[in-house]
Amino acid sequence: MERIFLLVVSCLGVSRVLADSLSPPVNVTIKELKANSAVVSWDIPDGDLVIGFAITxxxxxxxxxxxxxxxxxxxxxxxxxxxxxxxxxxVHVQSISMSGTSPLSEPLRFRTQKEAETQASKSKDEVTMEEVGQSTQLRAGELIIIVVVLIMWAGVIALFCRQY
Known part of the structure; x- marks a missing residue:
C-alpha cells in the first residue's frame, strides 16, 4: 500500500515538473488595433511542444x-x-502542452481607438474584409432560412395533396 502511494505521489511530482518547464509565450504584441477589435500575436520559445494557447x-x-x-x-x-x-x-497569453500550462506571459496593456479615428483612417471607397465577411455571413443565414421555409411549404403542399 505504501509503495502504491509513493508511486502516485512521484507521478504527480513528475507531471508538475513537466508543466513548470513549459515557457510562457514571448514577444506578445497588438496588431490591427481598432475601436472594437484588436489582434494579439506572440511567439513561443524553440523546443516547447505546444498543443494550444490560452488568452486572457x-x-x-x-x-x-x-x-x-x-x-x-x-x-x-x-x-x-x-x-x-x-x-x-x-492581455496575457499562456502556452498549453500535454503536461499542463505555462506561466502567464508578461501583461500587455493597450487602449482601443475612437470609432471616428478608425473611420478616418479608411477612405470612402475602401471595403474591408470584415465588411465583406459580414455580408457573406448574412447572405448565408438568409439562404438557410429561405431553404427551410421552402422545405416546410413543400411539406404542407404534399400533405394537402395527399388529403384530397
Missing amino acids: QQKKDVRMLRFIQEVNTTTRSCVLWDLEEETDYI
Missing part, C-alpha cells in the same frame, strides 16, 4: 475576464472582438 483579456480596473482557448498551434495570433472604444485592456 481584461478591462483595466475591472475584475471580469474573457478567456479564449485556441487549439490551432500553427497560428500565433488571435482576434479580440467586442471591445469597447477608448478603453484600456490587459
Whole structure:
C-alpha cells in the first residue's frame, strides 16, 4: 500500500515538473488595433511542444475576464472582438502542452481607438474584409432560412395533396 502511494505521489511530482518547464509565450504584441477589435500575436520559445494557447483579456480596473482557448498551434495570433472604444485592456497569453500550462506571459496593456479615428483612417471607397465577411455571413443565414421555409411549404403542399 505504501509503495502504491509513493508511486502516485512521484507521478504527480513528475507531471508538475513537466508543466513548470513549459515557457510562457514571448514577444506578445497588438496588431490591427481598432475601436472594437484588436489582434494579439506572440511567439513561443524553440523546443516547447505546444498543443494550444490560452488568452486572457481584461478591462483595466475591472475584475471580469474573457478567456479564449485556441487549439490551432500553427497560428500565433488571435482576434479580440467586442471591445469597447477608448478603453484600456490587459492581455496575457499562456502556452498549453500535454503536461499542463505555462506561466502567464508578461501583461500587455493597450487602449482601443475612437470609432471616428478608425473611420478616418479608411477612405470612402475602401471595403474591408470584415465588411465583406459580414455580408457573406448574412447572405448565408438568409439562404438557410429561405431553404427551410421552402422545405416546410413543400411539406404542407404534399400533405394537402395527399388529403384530397
